[in-house]
């Protein structure tokens with residue numbers, strides 16, 4: 001079921017939680033009654049999905065980039081991560097992106113992922129992130145053991161490290177039932193030429209690439225190539241690792257924000273990304289369930305057309 005923002009607000013008003021919706025006058029600090037509020041939103045809304053071109057499996061258009069939250073597990077315990085995953089699922093999301101980490105981190109994270117409440121509802125994208133064939137294979141084995149997921153949903157070669165070698169292993173792993181999809185990632189615009197070469201020469205299911213108004217390069221070659229070649233696209237760094245909020249802090253929203261139902265800068269950044277139809281899912285990183293809900297709800301309502309996208313880019317680049 002898809003519902004738009006207006007329908008969501010109608011339901012939310014019935015539940016007495018409309019003030020929690022970004023732009024509806026709620027307290028944006030997220031400090032009080034977060035768990036209750038999150039679960040109340042749960043039953044009432046589902047964000048839109050897009051299809052993975054190779055299989056037509058659908059993925060919700062906003063996912064959870066887990067790097068910051070995963071790294072904090074040893075210090076803050078599992079509850080923070082659990083509350084973000086709960087918010088993701090409650091709002092119709094399922095995609096979690098992570099990478100290989102030391103066992104001290106990935107063991108407790110794997111225990112959270114294995115919770116029977118949600119383990120079969122998640123789409124978990126993992127990575128190989130070090131050079132060397134045997135190292136890569138050991139990383140996939142460890143992730144499979146600690147996350148208890150076979151097949152994996154998606155394994156990516158992070159930053160295309162030793163990609164020729166790892167992609168051979170990944171193809172074999174996939175053929176043997178170890179993963180459903182394979183892909184490569186980069187978070188640097190300067191690496192996108194190399195990414196395009198792999199896209200054209202290796203059968204990839206997914207790419208993951210940085211894309212945002214300040215880092216718009218992907219829209220020039222990589223995203224059109226993904227559309228032509230039928231490759232699904234995950235977007236990383238939508239907020240430039242948080243820099244977006246520093247650059248836009250205190251800046252007045254441009255007049256056109258209201259035209260696309262944006263009441264904050266997070267929505268503006270995400271609507272620009274989601275307007276590109278080559279994008280399958282944008283990964284937003286957060287430790288705060290309320291931020292994730294705000295990000296997920298950017299997928300509702302009016303999206304910018306080509307003319308407005310041009311204005312958004314030129315206006316935003318001139319003020320940040």
Ligand SMILES: NC(=O)c1ccc[n+]([C@@H]2O[C@H](COP(=O)([O-])OP(=O)(O)OC[C@H]3O[C@@H](n4cnc5c(N)ncnc54)[C@H](OP(=O)(O)O)[C@@H]3O)[C@@H](O)[C@H]2O)c1
Nearest residue numbers: 065066067097185187236237238239240241242285286287
């Ligand atoms: N080479 C690679 O494969 C690669 C490289 C980089 C990233 N990635 C993936 O992409 C994901 C996201 O990219 P990123 O690391 O550049 O992070 P990002 O999503 O661009 O920015 C994250 C920062 O934005 C803040 N934030 C998120 N939503 C917000 C909101 N609505 N309002 C205010 N602040 C908000 C978060 O703080 P709070 O915790 O306070 O919300 C966090 O500090 C990563 O987690 C990872 O999965 C992959």
